[in-house]
Amino acid sequence: MTENFKDWLELDLEEMEATMVALGESKFRARQLADWIYKKGVFDFAEMTNFSLALREKLAEQTKIGMPNLYSLAESKRDPVKKALLELQDGEIIETVLMQYSYGNSVCVSTQVGCKMGCTFCATGQAGFKRNLTAGEMMAQVLQLRDQIDGTRISHLVLMGMGEPLDNYSEMIKFIKRANAAWGLGIGYRHISISTCGLIPQIRLLQKEDLPINLSISLHAPNDKLRSQIMPIAKRYPIDDLLKALRDYTDQTRRRLTFEYNLIDGVNDREKDALELAQKIKGMLAMVNLIPLNPIEGNNLRRSSKEKINKFAQILNDQGIETTIRREMGTDIDAACGQLRGKFL
Ligand code: SF4
CATH class of the missing domain: 1.10.150.530 (DNA polymerase; domain 1)
Known part of the structure; x- marks a missing residue:
């Protein structure tokens, strides 16, 4: 060969x-x-x-057929979650997660080895960037995880693993088109979700594709001052510009967005943060998904208490913003992005 x-x-x-x-x-x-x-x-x-x-x-x-090696597979004892460390052909290690829900099997795909975005609460962001993954390496993750459940159909994809999908735009688009194609995995676009920290030019490109996918935005703060403390990308793309791009996006696609909001104790979980967030996104075709922070080593960010999380959700709901609290899955196997690889490295 x-x-x-x-x-x-x-x-x-x-x-x-x-x-x-x-x-x-x-x-x-x-x-x-x-x-x-x-x-x-x-x-x-x-x-x-x-x-x-x-x-x-x-x-x-x-x-x-460039399949990665299955380096390890951890199975949660509590949740229907399996997490794989995969070794790519050049020896790089990535994480891929399989979640077996009642409505179908979902694979959480990595799009980069590491990430450039440097979000302070994220193990992948703290480990730095190595390289982009190719469309084939994204596809291989799904095939490898499907193999672990004897080829049972994968019905959903989430691009929320290691990396910022929109920072690897052309390979990411190739991958989702092949995942959707009848000759490929045949997964409906409505069952494919992409999560971004908010790269405005690429959001505009995605809008032009006009695919009925689900788009999630990692917002995590209601203003630039707070956001830039935990997400360096906020210095490049101010929140008002981001929200404008997202309004344009939903005007065209008519697809509802999800704003992801990691609740960090004493940082972004105050009542006034919830009120400011509600003001900012009022009227948008969007919902909020609150995420109890998954603490990582190397920083002192802590998760908000249950009471604070519930209060935050209640304020948003009272303001007319549909809000959910993410159910935690697989915390016993370090299922949060980048944690398992971090330990391995
Ligand atoms: S949260 Fe996402 S965008 Fe931010 S550093 Fe982690 S992988 Fe990158």
Whole structure:
């Protein structure tokens, strides 16, 4: 095998067809191969029994299916959550989480090795940035986790793992289009959620795509002063500009946004913060998801008390803002983004 090998996971169907033709095969072999990979979860050419021996050998000699190694898999004892550490082909380690809900199986995908955004409450942000993931490496995470539940269908995707998805825009878009495609994973756009810390130019690009995906915004504070203390990105994109871009986004897509708000004791959880937040987002096609902070090592940020969380939610609800409190899942296996990898490294 040479390093320059075509990795089938990096190709869409048309590119797969062109590759088959370049290999001297018929175009329709591409769809058969896609079926093996995406429908049947078979990653070894030798097992692709509707291909001749000669074709199987040619595929193995000249191409590859770049699956990561499953380095470890932790299973929560309390929740239906599994968390994998995956080793990529260059040895980098990423996290991927599988959540088995009553309504279907959801995979939380990483989009970068590390993250540039440096949010102070986030283990991934504190560990720094290594590189972007390719669309194929995002896809491989879903396939690898699906394999751990014997190929049971994955119905939902959340791009909320390591990294800022919109900072790796073109690979992220390629990935969700392939995840949605009938020849790929066939996951409806309405079951795909992307979380961003608020990169305005990319939000505008996403608006132009006009895909019926779910968009979550990590807001975590009602004003720039507070926000920039915990999210450096707030210095680049002021909150009013961000909210303007989001209003434009919902005007076009008519898709409701979710504002994520990590409640940090004594930092952003005061009653006046809730009131200011309500004022800021009033009238927007959006809801708020309050998240009890998952404390990490290396800073002294603490989670707000249950009483404060409930009070914050009540103020928002009283102000007419639909608000939920996120149920915690998998805290016994460090399911918060970046924690498990941090321990491993
Ligand atoms: S919260 Fe998201 S954007 Fe912020 S550092 Fe962590 S991974 Fe990056």
